[in-house]
Amino acid sequence: MPSEDSLSHNLPTQSVSELSGALKRTVEESFARVRVRGEVSQPKTAGSGHCYLRLKDDQAVLDAIIWRGTLTRLGVRPEEGLEVIATGRLTTYPGRSSYQLIIEGLELAGEGALLKLLEERRRRLAAEGLFDEARKRPLPFLPRVIGVVTSPTGAVIRDILHRLADRFPVSVLVWPVAVQGEAAAAQVAQAIAGFNALPPDGPVPRPDLLIVARGGGSLEDLMAFNDEGVVRAAAASTIPLIAAIGHETDVTLIDHAADRRAPTPTGAAEMAVPVRQDLRAHLATLGQRLETATARGLDERTRRIEGLARGLPNLAHLLDTHVQRLDDRAERLRVAILHRLTRETARVDQARARLRHPADLIARKHDTLAHLAQVLAQAGPRQIRDAARALERLSTRLRPDPLVRRLAEGQRHVSQAGERLETALNTVHTRKTERLEALGARLESVSYRAVLKRGYAVVRGPAQGILDSAGAVQPGMALSLEWHDGRVEAVATPPSAPPAPRARGRRPASPRQGDLLDGL
Known part of the structure; x- marks a missing residue:
């Protein structure tokens, strides 16, 4: 019977690099996507722009790295003693025989306390009767003018206008506000009160219906619509109001005070006006077929591209x-x-x-x-x-x-x-x-500057931070626009009201709105 020493000689001999590489592949395949909660310790930004830090709790410490490109996109900056939830992947560094977490996303770990605060505020306002069903007003069947409180540059207003044009074109007044940030709550409350203060026979028509809308986001992004001032303004509105905040699963306090809650901004437009189904049935059918064909073609090409992309290594x-x-x-x-x-x-x-x-x-x-x-x-x-x-x-x-x-x-x-x-x-x-x-x-x-050479630009604010959404731009804000061949300083100006939608191929509207059945 062979001895244990003789059997050990049958094991394949590996170099240190081979063993380190096998261990690296095993760790990266087993922990390709993890979420870790811990306290930030010893954050340090190297001269290359990468951030090295540690995540720790009362029993263990985990080394972590945030690459420079990821660090500029994070909404939360790592600071000493900050409790966070980090999303990323595990890998090893053979040069030091250590393992580490490559962080790709970072968020605060205090959402539970924020939810408790919102629940206490909801109970207090409900006790005052602001959410009672008896005080909610019915929506007008066919509003002549609709007032929309939202960001003028986001996708929300485009979705609402598109849906209204599809279902029943009406006049739309947009009150531009910030839908995220410290000033958002005050601007939304002022917009609701401002629409209610318009005289019925004034130079600016008074809306028959209000829509307060915003796209989806995290709990922190939607906090402006949980503000007590916004809730009270919605409850005090004499104009029927539809709240369309976030996605269907997002619930804010303004949803309870509004006369109707829409699951999405597009759903709010569908609640606001009826459908001209008799006259647009054929066009709707053709449009649906076109959308279906386009979506199917895009899906097929997307699957093909994704299949080809799986065979390519990740350069990062x-x-x-x-x-x-x-x-x-x-x-x-x-x-x-x-x-x-x-x-x-x-x-x-x-x-x-x-x-x-x-x-x-x-x-x-x-x-x-x-x-x-x-x-x-x-x-x-x-x-x-x-x-x-x-x-x-x-x-x-x-x-x-x-x-x-x-x-x-x-x-x-x-x-x-x-x-x-x-x-x-x-x-x-x-x-x-x-x-x-x-x-x-x-x-x-893999640098973003290669993208800039194709005609794109990076927008930075006064603190040279990258502005990744139009809602972060305030009128009068000093901006820095970076192209591939240099920078240009600019100042944001208040947006002008978008022109009324026009159907393709139609003649300019006459002073008197005609009926679609004219000429039939």
Whole structure:
């Protein structure tokens, strides 16, 4: 029977890199998508723009990295002691035999306390009777004018106008407001009160129906519509009001105070006006067939592209380890260069200290010659001959060749040491520069600047933060627009009311609105 030692020799031998790579693949496949809750500790942003930090609880610590491109898109910035929920994937760093979390999303972990606060506010307002069904008013069957309170630049107003045009074209007044942020709640409440304050026979027609709308978002994004002032303004409105906030699963306090709640902004438009089904049945059928064909064609092409994309490697994942190794090598290179310069400087100083200046040697020998000349002046013939022989020996020793040779050897040694140092530094610098340029080219291939060259632009606010939605832009705000070839400073201006929708191929509307049955 073979011994245990002989069996162990049958195991395949792996290199350290092979074993580290197998372990890296195992961890990344098993933990490709994880959510971790913990406290941020020791956040540090490297010179490359990547953020290194730790997530910890009372029993364990987990290293984590946020790449520069992801860090600029996060709504929550990692800070010391902040409790967060991080979404990402696990990977390893073979250079240090450690595992770490690559963070792709970050959110606060305090939603439970926020929900409790909203529930207490809902109960208090309900006790005041603001949510009673008895005070809710019926919606008008055919409103002549509809007032919409929403962002003028978002997709919500376009969806509402599109749905109204499809079902029953009516006049629409848009009161532009911010639907997210600190000023959103006050603007929404003022817009509802402003529509109610319009006189019935004034120059601006008073709406027969109000729609307060906003697209979907997180609980924090929808907090403006949970504000007590907004709820009270909706309850006090004398104009029937439809609340269309978020998606069907999103419920805010204004939904309870409104006369009707719509699951989506498009659903609010459907509640507001009836359908001209008799006259538009054929067009609706053709439109549905076109939409179905387009959706089917897009779905087929999307599935084909997704199938082809699955065979391509993720460039960002391929560069993760190399980017981190580049940061590590850059730091080691800086320390090595400083150490090498210090050591070579010390050697040059030592060689210079051992050299004696030729002027010192000549001065000493000159004193000796002066003394011999004085003795010669006082000596006899024999002493003169002895002095001549001594002078000849001294002249031989005073020949400049040995001194010059020693000085030249010292200078040559210093020059050779300097050349070797310069050659070594140039070699290291060239190698690191080539590697950095190669990695830089790979990083540039996935850079957002390649997108800018196709005609897009990045919009930044006063604090140079990227504005990723139109709702974040306030009138009068200083903006910085970045193209691929430079930046331009601009100032946001209040948007103008959109023109009334016109059907394709129709003539301009006459002063009196005609009936669709005219001419039939």
